[in-house]
Amino acid sequence: MQKNNSPYIVEMKNITKTFPGTKALDKVSLRLRKGEIHALVGENGAGKSTLMNVLTGQFFCDSGDLYVEGEPVRFSSPKEAMKKSIILVPQELNLVMEASVAENIFLGNEKVSGIWIDWKKVQKEAKKLLELLSVEID
Ligand SMILES: Nc1ncnc2c1ncn2[C@@H]1O[C@H](COP(=O)(O)OP(=O)(O)O)[C@@H](O)[C@H]1O
Numbered sequence: 001m002q003k004n005n006s007p008y009i010v011e012m013k014n015i016t017k018t019f020p021g022t023k024a025l026d027k028v029s030l031r032l033r034k035g036e037i038h039a040l041v042g043e044n045g046a047g048k049s050t051l052m053n054v055l056t057g058q059f060f061c062d063s064g065d066l067y068v069e070g071e072p073v074r075f076s077s078p079k080e081a082m083k084k085s086i087i088l089v090p091q092e093l094n095l096v097m098e099a100s101v102a103e104n105i106f107l108g109n110e111k112v113s114g115i116w117i118d119w120k121k122v123q124k125e126a127k128k129l130l131e132l133l134s135v136e137i138d
């Protein structure tokens, strides 16, 4: 597929996703322009989470197309979606209780230097973020 001159930063077209026994999404389309804020509203089981999981690379859809800035994409993981600045911030955060605050903040997004995690940088960046939020946590 070719990149089109889309006015949308994100476009989902005719997304269908079936789980065993349930058609969670039936040709759902969503278009977002730069700077817009949307609320996705629907009753429990309407398919909101599934749609966002498709957008953020958690699930593959069975059919349909996804474009980011007019470019056709197909994310196979949240990490791939993140490369296009598409991130899902879940309502309920799961923390790794055994890990430090800094480790939790950068979980899956660690600061690396070559093949090694740069823990000093992780700590420094975490400190900056906490200061920004005016929270005092060790
Ligand atoms: N991993 C899954 N396996 C099987 N069925 C699922 C799964 N995730 C969601 N569903 C089903 O898909 C439908 C849509 O669910 P969901 O996207 O979670 O809705 P919402 O977020 O709007 O409450 C529901 O019928 C739900 O039971």
Ligand SMILES: [Mg+2]
Residues within 6 Å of the ligand: 048, 049, 050
């Ligand atoms: Mg949900």
